[in-house]
Structure formats: C-alpha cells, structure tokens
Amino acid sequence: MIKTVDAAMAAKVRDSFARQSLMATFGATLAEVAAGRVVIAAPILDLARQQHGFGHAGLTFTLGDTAAGYAALTLMPLPAEVLTVEMKINLVAPAAGDRLIATGRVVKAGRRLTVVTAEVEAETDGTRRTVALLQGTMLPVEP
Amino acid sequence: MIKTVDAAMAAKVRDSFARQSLMATFGATLAEVAAGRVVIAAPILDLARQQHGFGHAGLTFTLGDTAAGYAALTLMPLPAEVLTVEMKINLVAPAAGDRLIATGRVVKAGRRLTVVTAEVEAETDGTRRTVALLQGTMLPVEP
Amino acid sequence: MIKTVDAAMAAKVRDSFARQSLMATFGATLAEVAAGRVVIAAPILDLARQQHGFGHAGLTFTLGDTAAGYAALTLMPLPAEVLTVEMKINLVAPAAGDRLIATGRVVKAGRRLTVVTAEVEAETDGTRRTVALLQGTMLPVEP
Amino acid sequence: MIKTVDAAMAAKVRDSFARQSLMATFGATLAEVAAGRVVIAAPILDLARQQHGFGHAGLTFTLGDTAAGYAALTLMPLPAEVLTVEMKINLVAPAAGDRLIATGRVVKAGRRLTVVTAEVEAETDGTRRTVALLQGTMLPVEP
Numbered sequence: 417m418i419k420t421v422d423a424a425m426a427a428k429v430r431d432s433f434a435r436q437s438l439m440a441t442f443g444a445t446l447a448e449v450a451a452g453r454v455v456i457a458a459p460i461l462d463l464a465r466q467q468h469g470f471g472h473a474g475l476t477f478t479l480g481d482t483a484a485g486y487a488a489l490t491l492m493p494l495p496a497e498v499l500t501v502e503m504k505i506n507l508v509a510p511a512a513g514d515r516l517i518a519t520g521r522v523v524k525a526g527r528r529l530t531v532v533t534a535e536v537e538a539e540t541d542g543t544r545r546t547v548a549l550l551q552g553t554m555l556p557v558e559p
Numbered sequence: 560m561i562k563t564v565d566a567a568m569a570a571k572v573r574d575s576f577a578r579q580s581l582m583a584t585f586g587a588t589l590a591e592v593a594a595g596r597v598v599i600a601a602p603i604l605d606l607a608r609q610q611h612g613f614g615h616a617g618l619t620f621t622l623g624d625t626a627a628g629y630a631a632l633t634l635m636p637l638p639a640e641v642l643t644v645e646m647k648i649n650l651v652a653p654a655a656g657d658r659l660i661a662t663g664r665v666v667k668a669g670r671r672l673t674v675v676t677a678e679v680e681a682e683t684d685g686t687r688r689t690v691a692l693l694q695g696t697m698l699p700v701e702p
Numbered sequence: 703m704i705k706t707v708d709a710a711m712a713a714k715v716r717d718s719f720a721r722q723s724l725m726a727t728f729g730a731t732l733a734e735v736a737a738g739r740v741v742i743a744a745p746i747l748d749l750a751r752q753q754h755g756f757g758h759a760g761l762t763f764t765l766g767d768t769a770a771g772y773a774a775l776t777l778m779p780l781p782a783e784v785l786t787v788e789m790k791i792n793l794v795a796p797a798a799g800d801r802l803i804a805t806g807r808v809v810k811a812g813r814r815l816t817v818v819t820a821e822v823e824a825e826t827d828g829t830r831r832t833v834a835l836l837q838g839t840m841l842p843v844e845p
Numbered sequence: 846m847i848k849t850v851d852a853a854m855a856a857k858v859r860d861s862f863a864r865q866s867l868m869a870t871f872g873a874t875l876a877e878v879a880a881g882r883v884v885i886a887a888p889i890l891d892l893a894r895q896q897h898g899f900g901h902a903g904l905t906f907t908l909g910d911t912a913a914g915y916a917a918l919t920l921m922p923l924p925a926e927v928l929t930v931e932m933k934i935n936l937v938a939p940a941a942g943d944r945l946i947a948t949g950r951v952v953k954a955g956r957r958l959t960v961v962t963a964e965v966e967a968e969t970d971g972t973r974r975t976v977a978l979l980q981g982t983m984l985p986v987e988p
Binding site: 432433435436437438440441462463464465466467468472473474475477478481482497499500501502503504505506507 | 618
Binding site: 718719721722723724726727748749750751752753754758759760761763764767768783785786787788789790791792793 | 861862864865866867869870891892893894895896897901902903904906907910911926928929930931932933934935936
C-alpha cells in the first residue's frame with residue numbers, strides 16, 4: 417500500500433529536486449513521490465558514461481542516493497531538509513538500456529536518522545533488470 | 560614512498576580516463592598516477608550541484624570511486640580493465656571550495672579482488688579539508 | 703515462492719553451520735534453508751551483550767552475515783564454500799527481546815560474486831521488529 | 846602524535862568495556878586508550894571460529910567495531926555513551942594467527958555524528974598483517 421504525501425510535501429520535494437543542477441545535467445525526472453517512496457528516472461546520456469560506454473557508477477549512485485534522500489524527506493516534518501550521511505552501493509550489472517529507474521525507500525524513519533535503501537534498474541524495451549542496490553543513512557537538517 | 564608506474568600502465572590509465580565522458584562533464588583531470596595511488600582533481604561546476612548549492616554527493620562519489628578504481632588498475636597486470644564491485648562513502652563536510660581532490664589508494668591487491676579507499680578533499684585558497692571517505696572493492700575484468 | 707534445496711545442498715549447509723563454533727557459542731540454530739534464503743535464530747545470551755545490556759552489534763552482525771553467506775551458498779554449485787568479501791550493517795534498533803532472527807537473501811547470484819542482503823529482527827512475545835539491515839558480497843571458494 | 850585522554854575519560858572507557866560481556870567471551874582486552882584512537886587485542890579462541898577453523902568474520906567485526914566505538918567516545922564530552930549507527934567491513938585475509946589487534950580511529954568528530962575507521966590485524970610470531978578494514982558512523986547518546 418503506497419501512501420500519498422500532502423501537497424506541501426509534494427511541492428517541497430519537487431522544489432528541492434528542481435534546485436539540484438546535477439539532476440538537470442543527467443536529464444533526471446521525478447517519476448513518483450509517495451510517503452517513504454520516491455522514484456527517479458533518467459536516460460543514460462552520452463555525457464555520463466564510463467570507459468566502456470555504460471552509464472558511470474557515479475550516475476547510478478547519484479540517482480539511487482537522490483531517490484533515497486527524497487524518500488526520507490517525505491517522512492520528515494516540514495520545513496526539513498535532508499543530507500546523506502553515508503551510502504553504500506553494490507553494482508550488480510552494467511548500466512545499459514533505454515533509461516535508469518531509481519526507487520528509494522525508507523526502512524526506518526527516526527527522529528535523528530533515517531535508514532534508506534534504493535534499487536536502480538535499467539529498462540530496455542519495457543523490461544527491467546537490477547543494476548545496483550544501495551543502503552544508507554539520511555540526516556534531517558534545519559533549512 | 561610513492562612508486563611510479565611504467566609507461567604502458569600510465570598510458571592505459573590516461574586512455575581509459577579519457578574515454579569516461581563523465582570525467583569530461585565534471586571537468587575532472589588526472590593529477591597523479593602512481594603505483595597504487597591515483598589523484599583526480601575537479602572544479603565544482605554549476606552543473607553538478609545539490610539543492611543547497613554545494614557539490615552533489617554524486618559528484619564527490621564519482622571522483623572518489625574513479626580515483627580508487629584507477630589506483631586498483633595500476634597494480635593489475637595489463638591488459639586489465641577494472642570495475643567497481645561495491646563502494647561505501649561517508650560524507651563528512653559539504654563539497655564547497657575552489658576544487659575537489661580525490662586520492663584513491665590500494666589497501667590490498669588480490670588476484671581476484673582489490674580493496675581500495677579514497678579520500679575526497681575540498682580545496683579553498685590552497686587549504687584542504689576532508690569532504691568524504693570511501694572504502695570499496697574493485698574487480699579486474701578482461702578487456 | 704520459496705524453492706527448496708536438494709538434499710546434498712541442505713546437508714552441505716547444515717554440516718558447514720555445525721563446524722562454526724561461534725554459532726554454538728551464540729546458541730544459534732538454522733531455522734530454514736531454502737534456495738537463496740536462509741534463516742538463523744538465536745537467543746540473546748548473557749555472554750553476548752554490549753555495555754547497556756542489549757545484544758552486541760557483533761552478535762547481530764554475526765547472525766546476519768552468516769545467514770546471508772549460507773543463502774549465497776545454496777545457489778552455488780557444489781562442492782562450493784563461501785567467504786564474505788564485505789558486509790555493511792545499519793543498526794536501527796537495540797537488540798532486545800526473546801530472540802534474534804536473521805534472514806539472509808540472495809539479490810544477485812553471479813559466477814564470481816554473489817550480492818546478498820540480510821535482515822535481523824528481534825522477537826518479543828511473538829512480535830518482531832527490525833534490528834538491523836545488512837548488504838554485502840559473498841565469494842565462492844574452492845573447498 | 847598520540848594524545849592521552851584524561852583520567853575520567855580513561856575510566857569511562859574501561860568501565861564501559863568491562864560491562865560488555867562479549868568482550869570477556871572473546872577474551873578481549875583494551876590495549877590502548879588515546880584521544881581518538883583505541884586498540885583492542887584478543888586471541889582467536891576455539892569458541893569463535895568459522896567453518897574452516899579461522900576466526901569468524903563476526904569476531905573480526907566485533908573487535909573492529911568496538912575499537913572504533915571507543916575511539917569515538919574518547920572525543921565526546923562526558924557523560925556520553927556511544928552507539929554504532931552503521932559499519933562496513935572489508936575482509937582482506939583470513940583471521941589466523943596468535944591474536945587479533947583492532948585499532949579504531951576517529952576521522953571526523955562531529956557534534957551529532959562521528960566518522961570512524963578501524964583496522965584489524967592478525968599477529969603471528971610478532972608479525973602483523975591486515976585482516977580487515979572498517980569504516981562507519983558512531984552516535985553520541987545520553988547515558
């Protein structure tokens with residue numbers, strides 16, 4: 417069961433996302449904003465590749481980390497901001513395909529720290545496969 | 560004591576680095592290539608920021624991961640290529656300043672896996688402070 | 703859908719588990735062995751506590767790491783053994799209650815490396831809550 | 846340059862260590878308590894082995910995590926206690942030898958969070974080699 421967020425939180429996430437220039441550089445868009453769950457999608461642009469032509473691990477990390485961060489933000493009392501404390505990524509397949517889809521989820525929302533995970537998938541002709549798994553910690557900060 | 564790499568390895572690293580479009584996007588340059596130690600420097604460009612105007616965690620991760628990967632590559636027998644298996648980053652300060660400097664180091668070079676660390680520093684007016692610490696695993700792959 | 707393992711693999715896991723003296727020290731038992739999924743249960747013994755009387759993070763880690771390792775082993779061709787390459791744990795609640803239950807799962811079984819996760823729960827009067835989340839990499843080794 | 850801690854902090858660390866029953870179970874002792882640096886040593890007891898007779902990854906983790914935690918505590922204002930938020934371990938060699946020596950260090954002591962690393966070495970006939978590297982986050986808590 418996915419719970420929606422209220423209008424103020426939805427606006428907060430979208431405004432914050434829009435201020436992240438790296439999201440625009442990567443052509444990333446917010447595909448979904450629910451309570452404790454945020455999805456970001458992005459193509460694999462020519463400007464974000466590694467030496468073999470696949471999407472760079474840094475691209476995959478960026479999308480997963482950002483989706484996880486905003487998932488955490490949706491459960492924080494406004495006016496919150498969120499910072500990544502630490503994040504771990506396991507890369508399980510090359511980032512190749514039509515686009516990457518990063519789904520961030522909250523595992524445990526705490527007063528001081530929020531534990532999150534993210535999965536990044538590559539989509540090709542409508543079929544998805546897992547590219548990376550992330551697990552980390554988000555910190556609420558005063559805006 | 561820093562050991563130099565031979566000409567073939569130095570060329571290998573520089574060629575591979577040049578094929579990573581994301582390095583060019585971020586304005587990153589190879590500042591040093593030694594045996595088990597690689598340094599990458601990059602400005603904090605307007606295209607790589609997070610919502611508060613600091614360098615995005617994805618930028619910091621990308622530089623640290625790439626420096627660590629090439630540090631691992633310098634100790635692998637040619638013609639090797641290297642892939643990130645997993646990487647963990649602890650972010651300890653905002654990525655703000657004139658430029659970021661990522662230093663990757665090999666902790667343990669194995670036949671099957673290489674354990675690496677990286678430190679990313681922000682330099683302002685010639686003074687550096689630590690922005691992030693990374694620890695991860697690199698895998699040699701057939702080219 | 704949980705798939706069973708064949709008799710040879712079930713015996714392999716149980717024999718290997720029985721040789722781990724630390725499992726006996728912690729009073730741990732194999733509660734379930736399925737394909738890509740292994741569950742280990744253990745009480746929180748007086749000999750495994752931290753300074754506040756809760757189960758030590760080392761106990762929680764040990765159970766999660768071992769469950770994840772055996773989950774990986776179930777998908778490897780016999781006669782395999784498995785070693786932990788790296789493991790990351792996020793601790794989300796104190797290890798308190800009647801017993802701990804660690805569920806290891808395979809995310810991606812590869813020829814060279816297997817990516818795993820584990821969840822450790824504390825059970826009190828039949829109710830469970832998450833204590834820790836682990837994510838890591840397992841390596842098949844020749845026995 | 847290693848800075849000593851004052852008598853109150855030294856007593857705090859030693860009292861807390863003595864309350865951790867798992868340290869006694871593993872035969873671990875506090876070998877050094879300095880500002881931002883704590884060393885713990887332990888034999889590899891028969892009760893703490895994995896399936897091949899080496900020290901269990903859970904033993905190595907426990908020693909490294911505990912050394913890192915107390916290193917963090919030495920830089921916190923009394924009366925603090927410390928909890929592990931998250932910890933990542935890379936295992937680079939089997940835990941074999943006369944004893945294990947875990948050295949925890951503070952990378953960045955913050956008001957809200959402290960970033961730590963630890964190295965665990967195995968000592969055989971006076972010679973040491975690295976067994977594992979840890980990197981994690983510690984949280985100060987009210988006692």
